[in-house]
Amino acid sequence: MDLSYTAEQQAFRAEVRAWLQAHVPSEPLEHFDASRAGFEAHRAWERTLNEGSWGMVTWPKEYGGRGVDLITWLIFEEEYYRSGAPGRVNQNGIFLLGPTLMEFGTPEQKQRFLPPMAAGEEIWAQAWSEPQAGSDLAAVRSTATLEGDHYVLNGHKIWSSRAVFADWAFGLFRAPGSERHKGLSLIFFKLDAPGVTVNPIAKIDGHVGFAEIFLKDVRVPVFNRLGDEGQGWNVCMATAGFERGLMLRSPARYQVAASQLVELYKRHEDTVDPSLRAEVVRAWMGAEAYALSIYSTASRLIRGGSIGAESSTNKIFWSELDIALHQTALAILGSRAELLPQAPHAGDVGDWLGDYIFALAGPIYAGSNEIQRNIIAERLLGLPR
């Protein structure tokens, strides 16, 4: 065990830091879910990142990456969050679909989809859930009917993050007549294809962060299927493993938020309930613990290990940490906690409220925490179904 960075890793950190200092926009961009303009501003930022070869550093060079390992990716993420750079509008692509493509894609599929993903030229939405298939994802009813070298897609997807403005979506479809986990395939489709209707759904913050998607006889080439026909469930679970296990929420996000929480507490120390000090310390410890856990997982993966059911513990931990951390911030702000940043006397309320509202979604998306608890109980602890 050696918990120190190599000279190469330190040099990488310095390079990322210098590049971000020179390139991160000085003014925050409008949120990518708030409007088409905000979305496109984030797309432009993805292009800038890609010009520096920072789109997805773990990918091989031929797909727009730098071919570095997961520890180096964590260093990139640390510098990224530290710099206050814009949120990644293409996270469904680069963090979820990308690793799955790397594992299950043919060389032609990788060449077709990864470089434009890294460049932000094609921004991805996920289309898994359906009105009758939420936590019970194997209940999906949308179909993919094979006709020659095409699939014809029909069905109704919902809660598709980014789908309002994105270019592509990946979703689970079943062969007509198939049941449950069998007969499913993971298929990509363009969101402006004939037969696709996207209806925005407003989130509790009013932004159109997700949408429902209606598919009526949408034709896509068989090339757009990832993994073997009927293997969609396994491919999908691999994606979910990456999502919950490592990439969806990098630890730096919480470490930076915890640092900001400490600063907030220091500014208000004279007037707030002193018991909040312990809560601030607890939030900091949570962020540290999450970072250490991810470094441990990354070390194991680099040495040939795999992510299993323990990825479900990650998802519960960061989603609960996120809420507790932001609740503590709101408690420090006290009677100003409810103020929107544009309120004349908002003072230093910053983004705490908006980020708190966002944190409330954490226990629900990417598989509800109740489902994660079932997975932990059954697969990690061996309790009966």
Place this chain on the structure above:
Amino acid sequence: MNFTFSEEQLMAADTARQILADTCSPPQLRAQMAKCEARDAARWQALTDSGLAAILAPEAAGGMGLDAIDFVQIAEACGYAALPEPLVEHAGVAVPLLAATGHETPLLMDAATGKATIAVGHPINPFVADADTATALLMHHADQVYLLDAAQASLTHEPSIDPFRRLFRVDWTPASATRIADAATGKLLWDDALDRAALFTAAQCLGLAQRSVHLAVDYAKGRNQFGKPIGSYQAVKHLLANVQVKIEFSRPVIHAAAAQFEHRNAHTRARISHAKLVASEVADLAARTSIQVHGAMGYSWEVDVHFFLKRALALTYAWGNPALHRARVAERVFRYPLGPEHTFSRKNLYV
């Protein structure tokens, strides 16, 4: 950056786990309790024959001269078994403390083989654990370190709710003949001993927590209500899953604290305290959850969970209570630079 254990470390931990599984099962604990024996001689022999007391002892004294990271999983295994014998305090705390004084004594060699055991009277603890079976005692007085023969101390037994915990008030008289380190050296050594003990106590708590969960899982698989194993109900599953999440996020803190132990700076001290805080919390939560899952049986003397509950209670306040450790984490949080680039900082931040 490599956050994984070596093959040797994994094998040593497996050895400890195997010996403890063979010699320290709950029926064996109960038999020992019935005989009112402080120590199971065969078990202690098996543990020390395999070199577990020698890991942190210097090579000059026949030890292996290894580091905290080489012992941390052993301490975890001791917690998992609720080991009555003082392997952790003796081999993990007393032996490195005695070695660090530089005092030349054949005792160190006997301590490394487990023939002799040493108890520690640290100022953080009002009582000395396992003083009655100790060959010698390392005692604190005005920051100095004293080494006493057992005969030089007068012991008053202080019964603990943990049937295997042997606490004593030690009355003794400091004398220059028994002083082995002066106050200036001693101050650093006692601080070091506290860190080591807090770290290994955290590791024991992690083991206790995992054992409490495993006992509950075994019971929930076999106990039927409403025609099904109670472990198939989500109300039970989610109780145990919540504990397991806390276990998973205590473990890397403990392991990182062990790996960085030798740095001895504000970062590593805070991490040790972080480890102690969260591990003692999860040991307590796990034991109480396990009792809940066992239902009325869990509240009975007959079911083994109470051994783990009681040890967790004892260890929560031993080697620095939660308030002390929270203050040590707060010291790091409020006084030193924050941010993800400092997670593994090696800078010595003591000023």
